[in-house]
Amino acid sequence: MIIGVPKEIKADEYRVGLMPVGAHLLAQDGHTVLVEADAGRASGFEDAAYVEAGAAIVDSSAEVYARAEMVVKVKEPQPEEIGRLRPGQMVFCYFHFAASRELTEACLQSGITAVAYETLADAKGRLPLLTPMSEIAGRMSIQEGAKYLEKPQKGKGILLGGVPGVAPANVLILGGGTVGASAARMAAGLAANVTLMDISLDRLRYLDEIMPANVTTIYCDPHAVRDYARNADLVIGAVLIPGGRAPHLITRSLLREMKDGSVFVDVSIDQGGCAETSRPTTHSVPTYIVDGIVHYCVTNIPGAVSRTSTHALCNATGPYVRQLASLGIDEFAAVSPGHAAAVNVKDGRITNAAVAHAHAEG
Ligand SMILES: NC(=O)c1ccc[n+]([C@@H]2O[C@H](COP(=O)([O-])OP(=O)(O)OC[C@H]3O[C@@H](n4cnc5c(N)ncnc54)[C@H](O)[C@@H]3O)[C@@H](O)[C@H]2O)c1
Known part of the structure; x- marks a missing residue:
């Protein structure tokens, strides 16, 4: 699978969705990892570290979105990024759909599969990525x-x-x-x-x-x-x-x-x-x-302490990124109800009950 990591563009967001060690493990699993130039710099990771880990650096966010089958990032897609989303593309990040009808509508229309960090649950019902x-x-x-x-x-x-x-x-x-x-x-x-x-x-x-x-x-x-x-x-x-x-x-x-x-x-x-x-x-x-x-x-309070936050976030997301890349969305969702709960939007429909309920209530 081709996995893309864009540079975060939300105001004052300094985290990055994947550390060089994550790129290394994904490359080892046989995947291709594309990282936008300077994506990790504000978290203390230079492009060279990603290259050494087996990733390729690409010049623009547009190229990441155009080539990646799965986009791994931190915050929800921003207005400039919405137009770059492609039908069938998996996007794994924080979405917080309940707080934004506009974002929800945009993701539904784009045809992406939105896999949300904040609703992924473990066997005990805890939210390990939150x-x-x-x-x-x-x-x-x-x-x-x-x-x-x-x-x-x-x-x-x-x-x-x-x-x-x-x-x-x-x-x-x-x-x-x-x-x-x-x-x-x-x-x-x-x-x-x-x-x-x-x-x-x-x-x-x-x-x-x-x-x-x-x-x-x-x-x-x-x-x-x-x-x-x-x-x-x-x-x-x-x-x-x-x-x-x-x-x-x-x-x-x-x-x-x-x-x-x-x-x-x-x-x-x-x-x-x-x-x-x-x-x-x-x-x-x-x-x-x-x-x-x-x-x-x-x-995005943690964005201000980006080094601590990127390490803490990627320590938790890393295993799920590898699982999603290796299994694909359907097998991933079948792993457990908690995995399925992470899938918030698919094929133009809201697939998470709590998110659907939040929007039904307005
Ligand atoms: N702004 C940020 O940068 C940022 C960063 C991280 C988390 N968050 C947000 O912080 C919030 C809390 O996250 P968390 O990880 O602590 O969640 P959590 O599930 O661990 O804790 C939430 C607690 O709220 C309690 N609760 C629910 N309804 C309540 C009510 N009516 N009155 C009193 N308590 C109630 C629950 O019983 C639970 O113990 C979430 O919305 C999360 O997305 C924001």
């Missing part, structure tokens, strides 16, 4: 939140950990999955007063066991969200309904009750965001203010 990026985004949400709480960044001028004699910040984390748990551990490490909410009691029991003493677990219902959000300095949105739109836990009226200069980092923005006021932002202009609350809604 996990590493969630671990990074969760950690970064606190780093960024701490920064935007600073006065020059329009925050209320609070140090997360406080100092002797001055109380630490209140951090509220909505969703105790991978993002939420990673954020909680970071915030706790900085000595903040952390509240971690989820709707899964089993998950809360587990988190209660493993989290440090300055993390309190609370069952997530609208009253609890309201009580804690009103007193929060930093709120992290980290909920997920796999394949679906994020529920709006922070309403506009609740936002008005929050204190001026508080910061809301909505990591779940890639699934539409968990506040009524969330809208996607980029690393270039990461924040905006609504009702005095600083919103940070960057859709």
